[in-house]
Amino acid sequence: QMQLVQSGPEVKKPGTSVKVSCKASEFTFSSGVQWLRQARGQRLEWIGWIVVGRGNTNYAQNFQERVSMTRDMSTNTVYMELNNLRPEDTAVYYCATVNRLGWSDPWGQGTLVTVSS
């Protein structure tokens, strides 16, 4: 089964940016990858998704002005960059592929991003 491996934890200052990577064992041209986050004690929140082959994206309204999702097909890696970080962006960030039935499965192991001055 496909596996997703995310980059390691990050500590950032407010106002800066973070770029999290998600490397897959394989992607197909039509693969979709979701990005989500979970702050401590909070429910999961959808950030957006990218279609790996075409590179087109769809961002949640709450993140549209601050997020960018890209991919590098030569390394089977997708990236999520979040700009103008705030302390409330502190969370575990997950990538997840969209399976053929349209559901997020499997997920990466998560990346803790801490935003603190």
Next chain:
Amino acid sequence: EVVLTQSPGTLSLSPGERATLSCRASQSVSNYLAWYQQKPGQAPRLLIHDASNRATGIPARFSGSGSGTDFTLTISSLEPEDFAVYFCHQRSNSLTFGGGTKVEIK
């Protein structure tokens, strides 16, 4: 935004007992609802998709039911590895998640 409300927040049961978890949507999501299991420090694992279909490799003790706004996840006989947090997720209207139900050992 579709709000998913899960109940109870915590379920205290013993191995071998039956667990019944509820997820209610603020508006109809048809059958575009899934259930995930999450253990501490681990990524969520898909259990049930499209309200009642077990994902690949998921044991038969897990079952899902419901449509529209009311959904149920049932674990027929709890195994030690089933003690975890379960959350529901809809993709009918954008993507949202429930707040989770923690199934803990009594």
